[in-house]
Every structure is written in structure tokens, then in C-alpha cells.
Amino acid sequence: DAGITQSPRHKVTETGTPVTLRCHQTENHRYMYWYRQDPGHGLRLIHYSYGVKDTDKGEVSDGYSVSRSKTEDFLLTLESATSSQTSVYFCAISDRTTGGTDTQYFGPGTRLTVL
Amino acid sequence: EDKVVQSPLSLVVHEGDTVTLNCSYEVTNFRSLLWYKQEKKAPTFLFMLTSSGIEKKSGRLSSILDKKELSSILNITATQTGDSAIYLCAVGTGTASKLTFGTGTRLQVTL
Numbered sequence: 260d261a262g263i264t265q266s267p268r269h270k271v272t273e274t275g276t277p278v279t280l281r282c283h284q285t286e287n288h289r290y291m292y293w294y295r296q297d298p299g300h301g302l303r304l305i306h307y308s309y310g311v312k313d314t315d316k317g318e319v320s321d322g323y324s325v326s327r328s329k330t331e332d333f334l335l336t337l338e339s340a341t342s343s344q345t346s347v348y349f350c351a352i353s354d355r356t357t358g359g360t361d362t363q364y365f366g367p368g369t370r371l372t373v374l
Numbered sequence: 375e376d377k378v379v380q381s382p383l384s385l386v387v388h389e390g391d392t393v394t395l396n397c398s399y400e401v402t403n404f405r406s407l408l409w410y411k412q413e414k415k416a417p418t419f420l421f422m423l424t425s426s427g428i429e430k431k432s433g434r435l436s437s438i439l440d441k442k443e444l445s446s447i448l449n450i451t452a453t454q455t456g457d458s459a460i461y462l463c464a465v466g467t468g469t470a471s472k473l474t475f476g477t478g479t480r481l482q483v484t485l
Contacts, residue, residue: 292472301462302475307472365416365418
């Protein structure tokens, strides 16, 4: 398995509070991604990073921000959590240098509940 | 807007049956099509298909890409209860290895 960890694995928080989720990799892969997974919607891309300090928005980026200060860490922040952000969040990594592959490997996920 | 559609949404079969899962896509700048298996945890990678590799096989699982029809199938022969999972199709586009996922097919294999 790819060396990807996410923390915390479970979190319950209240509406209006800030929340930060962490993704840590030991593979030295250039690309990192944050997805959310909801019933009926599948996996949807929130933000992604193509290098240290290089990030871009995905299809559902409103209400989320990210930061990547080191190759191994990619942080997802909910500035003011809302109930619609209750979801399972997955981090993924990819290394395009290996034959140009698009394959992404996923972390174990974080289940976030916003009350 | 890129779109990936999977069918059927769910499927129940008996152990030993053969199943075919479908994936169709409408995207700009197609690079690859990937299949993942998701049990009660993170998706795990099965196959990646590209213009230079349109057919892949691993044990009882196989997949074919039809670039003319903008679709792919995932076949599972001699199904086992351990094949019960959600199977996700994703299409890679652009230069940053971004993936667009379908909503998945939930497969249940019964004894």
C-alpha cells in the first residue's frame, strides 16, 4: 500500500467552527488531491496540488482552502464548517513521472460530521 | 463539464456468475480510464487503460476500453463473495492527473 495517512480519522464538530484535516505521504509524490465522497455523488475533487505551494481548485472548492508547505503534507481547511460539509474526505497521491501514469492512490479517509 | 456515467447502479448476483459493469464518459482532453474497487474503506486501484493499452486482465478481472464508443467494461468471471464492493470508474484528463469519477456500481455476490 502507498504510504498515505490521514488525521484525524473521525471528527465531530459544530457548525461555524474551523476544521483542518491533514494528509501525510511518505512516497515523495508530486501530486496530491482532496476528495469528498457522498452518497449519490461519488468522489468529487475539492482541491489538488502539483507541488509545494502550488495548488488549484477542483469542482467543489467553495468553503474549503488548502496548503502545501512540504512535499509530504497537504492540509485541507474548512474555514467555518457547515452541515453540508458532513462527508467522508479522502486524500490521494499520484506520481506522473512514472510513465505518465494517472493512477492515484488513496488514504484511509476521514469521516467528518458537522452538527 | 466532464461527465462519467456508470451502469448499472447496483447488481446482485450468485457466486460463480459472470458480471459486466459499464462506464461511459464525455470529457475533454481524455488521457486514461481507471477502475477502482471500494469496500468499506478507501478505493483500491485495479486497472488503468489508455490509447496504448486498451485491454487489461488480472486473474478473474478484465477490462476493455472502447475509444470510439467512449466507454469501458469491467468483467468479473466466477464471482466470489469477496468481490462484493463498489466499483468506481474514473477518467483522467488534463495535465495534472485529475480524475473525474462516476458514482459507482454496487455489486453484491450472494452464496
